[in-house]
Amino acid sequence: MQLEMRTKVMELAVLLLVAGVAGATRPPSSPPPASEETLQKVAGSLEMYVDELPQMPKIYGFSMRYGHPTPVRLTIGMYQKKWKFHRDLPASTVFVFGTSAATATFPGPTIEAAQGVPLSVTWQNYLPARHILPWDPTVPTAIPRRGGVPTVVHLHGGAHPPQSDGSAFAWFTAGFGEKGPAWSTPTYTYPNAQSPGVLWYHDHALGLTRANLLAGLLGAYVIRNPAVEAPLGLPCGDEFDRVLMLADRSFYADGSIYMNYTGDNPNIHPQWQAEDFREGPHPHRQGRPFPAAARRRYRFRIINTSNARFFNLSLTNGLPFTVVGSDTNYLSKPATASNILVSVAETFDVVVDFSESTTSEAELVNTAPYPYPGGDAPNDLNGKVMKFLIAPAKARDDSRVPAKLLDYVAVAEEDAVQKRYIVMYEYEDAATGNPTHLYINGKRLGAPATETPRAGTTEVWEVINLTQDNHPLHLHLASFQAVRVRGLVDIDAFKSCMARLNDAVRCNVSQHAVGEEVAVPEHEKGWKNVVKIAPSHMTTIVVKFFMVDSGKPYPFDATPEPGYVYHCHILDHEDNAMIRPLKLIK
Ligand SMILES: *[C@@H]1O[C@H](CO)[C@@H](O)[C@H](O)[C@H]1NC(C)=O
Ligand SMILES: *[C@@H]1O[C@H](CO)[C@@H](O)[C@H](O)[C@H]1NC(C)=O
Ligand SMILES: *[C@@H]1O[C@H](CO)[C@@H](O)[C@H](O)[C@H]1NC(C)=O
Ligand SMILES: *[C@@H]1O[C@H](CO)[C@@H](O)[C@H](O)[C@H]1NC(C)=O
Numbered sequence: 001m002q003l004e005m006r007t008k009v010m011e012l013a014v015l016l017l018v019a020g021v022a023g024a025t026r027p028p029s030s031p032p033p034a035s036e037e038t039l040q041k042v043a044g045s046l047e048m049y050v051d052e053l054p055q056m057p058k059i060y061g062f063s064m065r066y067g068h069p070t071p072v073r074l075t076i077g078m079y080q081k082k083w084k085f086h087r088d089l090p091a092s093t094v095f096v097f098g099t100s101a102a103t104a105t106f107p108g109p110t111i112e113a114a115q116g117v118p119l120s121v122t123w124q125n126y127l128p129a130r131h132i133l134p135w136d137p138t139v140p141t142a143i144p145r146r147g148g149v150p151t152v153v154h155l156h157g158g159a160h161p162p163q164s165d166g167s168a169f170a171w172f173t174a175g176f177g178e179k180g181p182a183w184s185t186p187t188y189t190y191p192n193a194q195s196p197g198v199l200w201y202h203d204h205a206l207g208l209t210r211a212n213l214l215a216g217l218l219g220a221y222v223i224r225n226p227a228v229e230a231p232l233g234l235p236c237g238d239e240f241d242r243v244l245m246l247a248d249r250s251f252y253a254d255g256s257i258y259m260n261y262t263g264d265n266p267n268i269h270p271q272w273q274a275e276d277f278r279e280g281p282h283p284h285r286q287g288r289p290f291p292a293a294a295r296r297r298y299r300f301r302i303i304n305t306s307n308a309r310f311f312n313l314s315l316t317n318g319l320p321f322t323v324v325g326s327d328t329n330y331l332s333k334p335a336t337a338s339n340i341l342v343s344v345a346e347t348f349d350v351v352v353d354f355s356e357s358t359t360s361e362a363e364l365v366n367t368a369p370y371p372y373p374g375g376d377a378p379n380d381l382n383g384k385v386m387k388f389l390i391a392p393a394k395a396r397d398d399s400r401v402p403a404k405l406l407d408y409v410a411v412a413e414e415d416a417v418q419k420r421y422i423v424m425y426e427y428e429d430a431a432t433g434n435p436t437h438l439y440i441n442g443k444r445l446g447a448p449a450t451e452t453p454r455a456g457t458t459e460v461w462e463v464i465n466l467t468q469d470n471h472p473l474h475l476h477l478a479s480f481q482a483v484r485v486r487g488l489v490d491i492d493a494f495k496s497c498m499a500r501l502n503d504a505v506r507c508n509v510s511q512h513a514v515g516e517e518v519a520v521p522e523h524e525k526g527w528k529n530v531v532k533i534a535p536s537h538m539t540t541i542v543v544k545f546f547m548v549d550s551g552k553p554y555p556f557d558a559t560p561e562p563g564y565v566y567h568c569h570i571l572d573h574e575d576n577a578m579i580r581p582l583k584l585i586k
């Protein structure tokens with residue numbers, strides 16, 4: 001008891017020290033460290049399935065004034081406000097997107113874009129002097145001298161010029177008061193030249209992404225093209241085509257969002273943790289029934305927005321998911337799956353046919369262990385995502401799932417002009433054995449770019465995980481596809497060689513990557529922007545640095561500064577610092 005008290009006092013002391021370093025950007029009067037028990041108690045006190053699933057407001061990124069979609073300019077701000085997550089929970093302070101503080105929502109409004117119609121968005125920062133969540137100045141972080149919350153928006157899955165990509169170094173504070181070294185413009189332009197599909201926008205500020213997303217800076221972005229999509233006949237319209245953004249959050253009893261600010265190695269990183277899983281359920285997951293789902297087909301665009309949690313989703317009444325798209329692109333033909341494994345930031349576009357249900361209710365449940373794949377099974381609280389109440393009578397349904405969806409360019413591994421080894425390392429504190437930081441290819445983000453593909457070409461990347469986690473790899477701009485996943489043999493020898501030489505070829509990768517081949521699931525065989533990289537495996541991905549729907553070059557210059565990045569999408573890894581530059585050349 002006494003010992004525990006002392007630990008807490010020490011934690012506080014460390015935190016105050018951080019506050020001293022961080023000046024005005026420190027969290028407000030920090031809440032006491034909460035125990036797992038307390039958080040579970042708060043989560044358990046929220047009655048499940050009482051609040052209806054919300055429809056987020058839509059903002060149109062085009063105008064139909066002349067009878068056809070024409071470009072518009074939008075201004076979207078980031079605001080601090082109070083947000084009611086659940087009937088039984090006091091309102092929480094959040095950072096959220098909206099066209100005004102009054103209309104801002106968690107998640108932010110869904111931006112509706114038209115394929116082929118460019119959209120300009122001026123992103124504005126109205127956030128206060130101090131963050132609502134703790135952050136760690138000892139990982140590479142945007143730290144403004146005069147306070148404020150640095151943010152910069154990245155459109156995940158978007159093919160757009162580097163100046164509009166939301167470089168981690170292009171952050172800015174309220175009123176553009178302070179700007180990061182790569183800041184160049186308040187207005188970002190999204191060409192929307194890519195295939196129709198679902199994307200999402202979120203903060204990408206250096207070292208703050210995990211805290212800024214946890215606070216609420218995320219929203220969906222859908223590109224549509226009726227001429228291409230209507231003939232497919234999939235469920236459509238606001239009611240039957242829905243975006244589901246999954247997230248996990250824990251709360252204090254007063255409604256504040258919880259973030260663990262005791263570092264894994266507090267003497268090195270006072271706050272940073274290798275994997276910051278929320279203990280409790282997100283009320284969006286726990287508390288939301290889908291009101292009276294009609295007995296017909298629905299299309300759900302499921303986006304995983306949690307920091308580190310994987311979701312292995314299935315429906316309790318046994319209905320399968322018919323997967324029609326993965327990340328932003330359609331599959332070439334539908335794939336049926338009884339469960340889908342969604343990593344951080346991964347997206348699945350699925351159709352569920354409730355007319356086939358033999359029950360009047362179905363729960364969407366998550367069975368993925370966390371950390372994935374070696375961790376604990378989810379409990380009753382965080383294993384339940386939402387519940388569908390299914391109407392008794394069959395509803396009229398003109399939709400269908402066609403045998404063929406959309407075709408894109410072929411994988412064509414043989415077209416690759418370059419092969420690269422991408423190796424994920426985790427470093428540990430010798431004393432505690434806890435992770436201190438993670439790097440790709442043993443290099444910091446700030447080290448000169450080594451991945452410099454030529455625009456318009458195809459490359460093969462052999463991605464090797466030398467850590468214990470499954471890392472969802474995300475490339476900005478490029479689309480890629482896993483073609484082979486192969487086990488590594490004699491891994492200890494390989495690992496120790498890599499620790500010495502950091503060179504896959506000299507470490508005889510071809511003699512180690514000869515283990516069992518793991519099949520890539522049918523529903524993941526599409527052009528993706530996030531691919532799960534399994535521990536102890538080498539995943540071969542084919543990367544295209546051009547438009548994969550048409551095979552044409554990017555309709556913009558992809559080579560200027562500040563370039564792009566590629567990174568692990570576990571936000572705690574990305575922030576410290578599993579992220580590297582991706583610099584296209586002519
Ligand atoms: C917060 O993190 C610390 C250090 O990893 C851990 O000991 C503690 O159990 C965590 N607290 C909760 C509530 O998970
Ligand atoms: C979402 O991604 C997070 C990591 O970003 C991961 O921990 C979580 O399991 C994923 N959830 C789903 C449903 O995929
Ligand atoms: C996901 O859950 C299903 C049961 O719903 C199970 O059969 C499957 O093994 C799980 N997959 C993973 C990768 O955990
Ligand atoms: C790689 O393999 C060759 C031939 O099998 C061997 O001579 C060499 O020592 C190996 N290199 C390392 C670093 O293990």
Ligand SMILES: [Cu+2]
Pocket residue numbers: 469470471472568569570573574578
């Ligand atoms: Cu990772």
